[in-house]
Amino acid sequence: MELIAFLVDFILHVDKHLETFVLNYGTWVYALLFLIIFVETGVVVMPFLPGDSLLFVVGAMCGVGLMDYQLSVALLLAAAVLGNQSNYAIGRFFGPKVFKWEDSRYFNKRAFDQAHAFYEKYGGITIVAARFMPFLRTFAPFVAGVAQMTRSKFTFYDVTGGALWVGGIITAGYFFGSVPWVKENLDKIIWAMILIPGLIILWGAWKAKRNATRAANAGQI
Numbered sequence: 542m543e544l545i546a547f548l549v550d551f552i553l554h555v556d557k558h559l560e561t562f563v564l565n566y567g568t569w570v571y572a573l574l575f576l577i578i579f580v581e582t583g584v585v586v587m588p589f590l591p592g593d594s595l596l597f598v599v600g601a602m603c604g605v606g607l608m609d610y611q612l613s614v615a616l617l618l619a620a621a622v623l624g625n626q627s628n629y630a631i632g633r634f635f636g637p638k639v640f641k642w643e644d645s646r647y648f649n650k651r652a653f654d655q656a657h658a659f660y661e662k663y664g665g666i667t668i669v670a671a672r673f674m675p676f677l678r679t680f681a682p683f684v685a686g687v688a689q690m691t692r693s694k695f696t697f698y699d700v701t702g703g704a705l706w707v708g709g710i711i712t713a714g715y716f717f718g719s720v721p722w723v724k725e726n727l728d729k730i731i732w733a734m735i736l737i738p739g740l741i742i743l744w745g746a747w748k749a750k751r752n753a754t755r756a757a758n759a760g761q762i
Contacts (some may be wrong), residue, residue: 582628597711
């Protein structure tokens, strides 16, 4: 319970925790950030880590000189790309057996099904779009591996999506993180970055389920 409480507090107050870590441990912060981004994108059981808000705060800290902008972008892009490659390899290894797995504390079957439905509808662009969607971001490369997407095609979408995600959000934080209104409302911005994509995903899942139900009812007529 203490670990869960700490994780929730870290996610909601990532700006304060990260600043404290930088002041206490200096350049070790880059190793911590690399690990967080790699694990969030590379381990299918860790979809709850603070990707978007973390990148924005990193950009804001670069903007005030606490971190190096170019090093942060390069290192975290590498973490995002390598994480996706790891997740893809895991999905490719387990293959179709995944569809038989049940929901558990280590595997979110509903999130997997949503990512798979998104992938079936939009194909490779899912890897790019999912970068900006919590949970889907973690499961999209895994689904691509299960679907046996070729490594070269996956890598293209992986690098493209990673560059847009890491570079875009860190740059936004770099330019806007020091704006007085943003600094005063950063906690609300973090909440928005967590909740809004989540609500979009839930709405999409509800709509997909409703359409499937309508199709099934129409087939029975």
